[in-house]
Amino acid sequence: MKIAIAGFGALGARVGVMLQRAGHDVIGIDGWAAHIAAINTKGLTVTEDDGSSKKYFIPVMTPKEVTGEFDLVILLTKTPQLDRMLTDIQPLITKQTQLLVLSNGLGNVEVMAKHVSSQQIIAGVTLWTSDLVQPGEIHVTGTGSIKLQAIDHADITAVVTALNEAGLNAEVSDNVVEAIWHKAGINSVLNPLTVLLDANIAEFGTAGNGMDLALNILDEIKQVGDAAGVNVDVNSILSDLSNLLKPENAGNHYPSMYQDIQAGKRTEIDFLNGYFAKLGRENHIATPFNALVTRLIHAKEDIERVKLAKQQETFEI
Ligand SMILES: NC(=O)C1=CN([C@@H]2O[C@H](COP(=O)(O)OP(=O)(O)OC[C@H]3O[C@@H](n4cnc5c(N)ncnc54)[C@H](OP(=O)(O)O)[C@@H]3O)[C@@H](O)[C@H]2O)C=CC1
Numbered sequence: 554m555k556i557a558i559a560g561f562g563a564l565g566a567r568v569g570v571m572l573q574r575a576g577h578d579v580i581g582i583d584g585w586a587a588h589i590a591a592i593n594t595k596g597l598t599v600t601e602d603d604g605s606s607k608k609y610f611i612p613v614m615t616p617k618e619v620t621g622e623f624d625l626v627i628l629l630t631k632t633p634q635l636d637r638m639l640t641d642i643q644p645l646i647t648k649q650t651q652l653l654v655l656s657n658g659l660g661n662v663e664v665m666a667k668h669v670s671s672q673q674i675i676a677g678v679t680l681w682t683s684d685l686v687q688p689g690e691i692h693v694t695g696t697g698s699i700k701l702q703a704i705d706h707a708d709i710t711a712v713v714t715a716l717n718e719a720g721l722n723a724e725v726s727d728n729v730v731e732a733i734w735h736k737a738g739i740n741s742v743l744n745p746l747t748v749l750l751d752a753n754i755a756e757f758g759t760a761g762n763g764m765d766l767a768l769n770i771l772d773e774i775k776q777v778g779d780a781a782g783v784n785v786d787v788n789s790i791l792s793d794l795s796n797l798l799k800p801e802n803a804g805n806h807y808p809s810m811y812q813d814i815q816a817g818k819r820t821e822i823d824f825l826n827g828y829f830a831k832l833g834r835e836n837h838i839a840t841p842f843n844a845l846v847t848r849l850i851h852a853k854e855d856i857e858r859v860k861l862a863k864q865q866e867t868f869e870i
Pocket residue numbers: 559560561562563564565582583584585615616629630631632634635637638639641655656657658679680681682683684685806808809812821
């Protein structure tokens with residue numbers, strides 16, 4: 554299958570490598586010049602927990618440089634970047650192209666619907682993880698899975714087969730909206746709390762009150778879900794959280810939001826806790842924990858951006 558990974562960052566690179574190893578024709582689309590240059594000259598370095606590393610040669614280019622047609626585009630930008638990416642890759646999308654979004658957060662399908670027909674959209678969520686170490690290098694840990702569903706009854710058999718050939722553990726969901734909310738519940742706990750507590754996922758699990766905080770956040774999401782007609786199974790989210798704490802799953806991983814903060818980037822908080830707080834306000838449901846977490850993460854984004862700018866100034870002097 555001819556596959557483009559649009560957003561060849563931490564997770565896109567991991568997914569791309571797995572698909573290429575399974576024999577698919579994969580290219581990466583990205584805009585980060587140093588990352589593209591490193592991969593195209595020296596290969597993508599993938600390191601594992603035991604310190605071993607391997608190099609993979611996958612062509613990576615900017616949206617403008619890509620030509621050709623693709624059977625599948627896997628969208629793995631950060632959620633606020635999705636709209637722009639879809640605009641940039643518009644010339645590469647034919648009526649036959651299927652687009653699978655695996656980015657976290659709520660609202661991705663609505664953004665895709667502005668660019669392509671509903672027949673082309675596959676909504677998904679993933680528990681795979683990856684950390685970007687430096688341009689051209691990712692660190693991968695544990696295993697994961699993907700849940701996906703065509704939003705308008707399109708045949709996605711070939712896509713599911715390709716993902717499973719690559720060992721990505723893909724499963725067709727009969728209610729992907731619920732799966733997306735479920736994953737957003739997991740992210741609304743782990744992503745901001747690991748940033749605010751400066752911990753990886755396993756370290757977060759050692760906080761005595763970690764699961765109480767999780768419950769505070771999830772109870773609000775459950776109430777908002779009830780108002781929106783989406784069932785949120787808090788116990789099932791808590792059970793997934795416990796599994797993720799294990800090193801063989803995602804324990805050694807720093808969530809993508811932690812990585813954004815470190816890089817001085819805008820986070821996805823408005824599409825996670827911020828989204829739930831907004832829905833809460835619209836439906837007169839109190840969401841103090843999600844609202845506070847959102848404000849704290851925005852404050853942290855500001856602090857880290859200023860710190861990074863100061864470091865760069867010092868570096869330039
Ligand atoms: N990392 C992880 O372990 C996990 C991540 N996720 C989710 O997957 C998604 C991707 O995460 P992650 O891989 O960590 O993110 P990254 O920021 O590492 O990767 C996204 C890449 O897309 C590039 N990009 C975005 N927009 C454009 C554009 N218009 N043109 C060209 N390049 C573009 C970015 O470049 P630039 O930096 O220049 O903007 C970046 O290199 C997120 O929604 C995240 O929440 C889900 C599960 C786990």
